[in-house]
Amino acid sequence: MKAAIGIDFGSESARALLLDIATGRELATAEHSYRDGIIRGHLPPPDADVNLPTGWILQNPADYVDALRHTVPAVLATAGLSPDHVVGIGIDFTSCTMLPAKADGTPLCALEEFRREPHAWVKLWAHHAAQPEADRLTDVGAKGYGSILDRFGGKISPESFFAKSLQILREAPHVYRAADRLIDAADWVTWQLIGSEIRGAGTAGYKALWDGKRGFPPRDFFASVDPDFEDVVDAKMSRDILLLGERAGALSEHGARLTGLIPGTPVAVPCIDAHCSVPGAAVTSPGRLVMVMGTSICHMAVDGDLRPFEGAFGIVRDGILPGVWGYEAGQPAFGDMLGWFADGFAGATHHERARAEQRDVHAILAEECAHVRPGSSGLLALDWLSGNRSVLLDGDLSGLIIGVTPETTPAEIYRALIEAAAFGARIVVDRMVDAGFSIDAIVACGGLPKRNPLILRIFADAIGLPVDVGNSEQAAALGAALYGAVAAGREAGGYASITDAANVLAPAPERRYEPDPSATVVYDRLYAEYVELHDHFGRRSGTMKRLKDLRNEVAGARSRAPHNGKETS
């Protein structure tokens, strides 16, 4: 028996998957919830008196190490395998999650002197406090470095590596100076395993403006952003970038003690979590659009050719799979939108039923809205609760619901929100087809569609394409294990390439949802209305922006008394 381990580092927990690399059988999985989890509001004890501003979302790197300590021995124990059966290790990570560290890899936040300094901690991908820095990078990029922005929809994201790094420089220059290294958390965890610093192409390409041909942007780009930022790459990063599918190194003595595995075990170059779902879902060639459905929806596709399309906010060669162009688009609100509605707006009767039947309120809404026929509610929604991250690339847009009547039910709105997400996805598909992609099917990954199959039915019908859903709920961890099997190499029973590994080991879809033509014919008409609303509010009307401007102005004047109106008796 030869096995590989994949470890998927998520926002709240890490999951390890032990894979038989001869048969593709999942031998065991284990999950470890981070002790400090998602840190917001204030630092964890004993420093809980240090408050964090709005938009700050941090993590504790010690949680990642703990996850290695717990999950790897756990999957071996469950499967009854000894460490010598493990021939390769792969990891994937949320992105861009990054931290400042000393030259020996010690995170700054682990040092007593920086413990109470928020900028010394890990900035989780969802940390959204670096918008001014993102805007600065975009402004400079647009002035003379236009091609830097071309592959990113023309805008640098506040989630990106340099926005977060620049925020450290601007707001905590002492932390920036003390940081010998600024490093992606995926690369940092790999460092803990192999004992030496590496940098993987996934994050570098998608989150740090790196490009296999031109490398990072030139020094004068960073100097224009801020004179003190000029040498960020040369002083605190590395220009040596390893490609996906390559071996990062071998497990060190320290890494072996952490994991209980054997020193020298090959460790793969780490991968962005969503991207790992692509080989994890057995997608290694053009023709299928992978959607990872969770809090948000991440759309991914690969193609041998460069085919920029409106809405792609990440186009990186070798970024998703080695040797091909990787394309990423997205919808920022999905699971959180459904959760927002189910938790806050499904009425008392739904919650009472959920409690009485010991079921999730989503399950009850889904059950009810399975009986709502397409078009029958008269409702239509725009799924822009967190802005639009596909063709409109505009964070100031907002959600909309139209067609409300006194008969409108919570289940109908719940369904309209799912339909809105499906129409948003259909817009992406349409733009890809316009750009020359041939999309034959959608491949749905993530726990959400598995738990709520109605989503898959609605997506198939509303987009008019078959939707495949895999039988692994751990497509990302599986993809990481595939990279582990590639890192092992053929001589050790592994594989020569991620394509080979995925073709042999990744399971075929468990189920295909074919579109129902009688539903699609109705959805075609609803989609035409969606496109009209999309273009009206996304391109022509300034209503959404003006409402947000007003909201921000009012919020900025919050110190004033709520009401000066007089009431006379």
Place this chain on the structure above:
Amino acid sequence: MKAAIGIDFGSESARALLLDIATGRELATAEHSYRDGIIRGHLPPPDADVNLPTGWILQNPADYVDALRHTVPAVLATAGLSPDHVVGIGIDFTSCTMLPAKADGTPLCALEEFRREPHAWVKLWAHHAAQPEADRLTDVGAKGYGSILDRFGGKISPESFFAKSLQILREAPHVYRAADRLIDAADWVTWQLIGSEIRGAGTAGYKALWDGKRGFPPRDFFASVDPDFEDVVDAKMSRDILLLGERAGALSEHGARLTGLIPGTPVAVPCIDAHCSVPGAAVTSPGRLVMVMGTSICHMAVDGDLRPFEGAFGIVRDGILPGVWGYEAGQPAFGDMLGWFADGFAGATHHERARAEQRDVHAILAEECAHVRPGSSGLLALDWLSGNRSVLLDGDLSGLIIGVTPETTPAEIYRALIEAAAFGARIVVDRMVDAGFSIDAIVACGGLPKRNPLILRIFADAIGLPVDVGNSEQAAALGAALYGAVAAGREAGGYASITDAANVLAPAPERRYEPDPSATVVYDRLYAEYVELHDHFGRRSGTMKRLKDLRNEVAGARSRAPHNGKETS
């Protein structure tokens, strides 16, 4: 002590009010809930096996008689007055609520042979199954009888008297033939009191196309609608119309037995319920806009001059007060919209708190949303859940919410719905001002604003006008009592005119809500956005209509939705 009684016949119950006509003091009130209430779905027992189609809403006239029997003795007993203190009786009624009767006043549904025939029962104002008949009347009215439609926004409502009458003729010709009389319920109850048939100008003018100058439309109008409808007025109605403020007659022996009052007591010409709130709120001259806020909002104003304005759907001289033009506009969704949201969409926590604190969920939402500052939610809504009945006069429009984010709370949406209603009202005010009205203040009536004063604060701020609210929760019943005091006449201690009675007896507003300029300046900007959405979806975009069309096609329903708009009541 001289007193008048006003009886307000609502949809679910009737309320009597005993008024000291020297001082205006409310001596007693009493309410009686109808046994059969609002009849929908099926007839009441023992005929519950007779199902009613969608849109059918009936009542049992026996409930009105029971209400007289219970409420009049109850107010006398409570006040400790004997019947000889009562010098006049007035009533008001929902409208247009109508029934077929025999020549002696017996309702057809009270006859054994017609008991199981739905068309023999009272059609409540909210009965919405006569849309095709309303369309037919509109079509004929527009072809050569255009001036008939001028005062009604160009459309005959399915709630109107002739739409309901024509539905009887078309769907149950045997009932139509058996009906010696087709009569408004207000006139029918007056008949029970005085022993002879009368017809009042309020319903005739607002609901039956009657006009003080030209009377009813000509016979050839009705013949064009349907040859068998030609003599509907002459055969089943009356061309003798009594004006508001006139005496309908004197209490008969039968009426005296019903009520416990003394035979010969003067009975006033009945009034439409909302219209009774005008004198009930002490409004007898131009300058103030009366809003009755309940399930829907009814806007009413009077003026000496004819000033047609866009959005007025009822302009009748002598229709609201004698001697002046009465103007009516409306918003069909208000209390029902707030109820729809609070019942179905306020989340579990709100309902749990309401239960724990034994409070209404509305009170909790209102408390929360009192802390939401104007503009701070970034939300805007269109209050067209039941269509638009003011300037757009379009029942196929629907509700909309824009600006939704994952942080949007139920309280914020609740507030946005109230603000949308206020903006809808502001559109009416603007059109009236355009037409030459001078509106200095709004007068709010109805139980809803009394229970939820936040509504008054938001209306004042969002419209930018002071809002007065009375201290009687029974403005309609009070108005009816004022008509009773006028029917009594000056010789009996009563009044010469409704204006005199209202000026002396109707209480001044209890409280005035002045607009807060710092809120209004924000609302001015939100209102500009409201107007843009209003004009886009109401005049330019066909989205709402197409969504309803699709809904109706899918539902397999009639291709046109029943007009959801509500009128007075």
